[in-house]
Amino acid sequence: MTAVWWAAPLPPEVAPGLVALLDGHERDRLDRFRRAADRARYLAAHALVRLVLADAVGTAAAALVFDRTCRCGAQHGKPVLPGGPGFSLTHAGDLVGVAVHPGGDVGLDVEQARELTDLPAMSAHVCSPRETAPDAQAFFTLWTRKEALLKAVGTGLATPMSAITLGPSGVLDWTGEDAPRDPLWLADLCPASGYHAAVAGTGERPAIVEERGDALLAGQAR
Structure with a gap:
């Protein structure tokens, strides 16, 4: 079964307990964000994945050690929990998401619907030669599906x-x-009104459940 958790962002100043869960790499990234909204999304997503994975593997959330080895050898690649389930993080607007898939690699993406003034150019970037250019709503569905697939296979954009x-x-x-x-x-998700989301992975399609993770974060925030 693949579990997808959704939650609202939380500013670091109101959630010191979540900041304490992060490792040095994550705290450094958190401190480098200039916009308050970006800090809140980053903190909620990375604290939530630690809490969910800690429950899955039976250890403390702050004790989890991730391998971030990139193809170039540096520690700035997609994080992996050695010996643990596959997972993926995403965020948009007032929503963060975490997908956990015990059966292998997984990718999760969410986008907030908004007006696109350059839809033809964006469609040319997203669509293959065999696909028809979508309207605005269909565009976000197509984008999240493909972004989730790219995250699942580890190549990203x-x-x-x-x-x-x-x-x-x-x-x-x-x-x-x-x-x-x-x-x-590949599967479409329904995280909230005004948002499009998709989850993808390798192998056979599992059962997929969507949960709210706000209570998990609130329980550790202080």
Whole structure:
């Protein structure tokens, strides 16, 4: 089963207990954000993933040690919990999300619906040659699906979204040297009104549950 947790951002100044859960790398990243909204989203997402993973592996949230080894060898890549389940973080607007998938790699993305003044250009960036340019609402669905897939396979936006062709049942085609060979699954989510979200992973599609994580964060905030 894949669990997806949603929560509201929390400013560090009102949640010192959550700041205490973070490691040195995370606290350094938190301190470098200039905008209060970015700090609140970062803190809530990274504290929430620690709390959820701690429960999954039976250890203290602050004791979790992540491997962030990038392809270049530096510690700034996608975080992985050695020996633990796959997980993915995302945030947009007043929402942060965490997906945890014991069966392997997972990717989660959320976007807040908004007006797009450059929809044709954005569609050209997202759509493959076989896909029809979407309207504004369909655009966000397409974006979150492809972003979730890219997070799941670990390439992120280093791989162009236009390399992926989607159909009603999932991925129809994926071109390029880094195209994954493993089966992929994909599902749309409903986190809140005005938001689009999707979760994806490798292997067979699991059962997916969505939960609210605000109470978990509130219980550790002070």
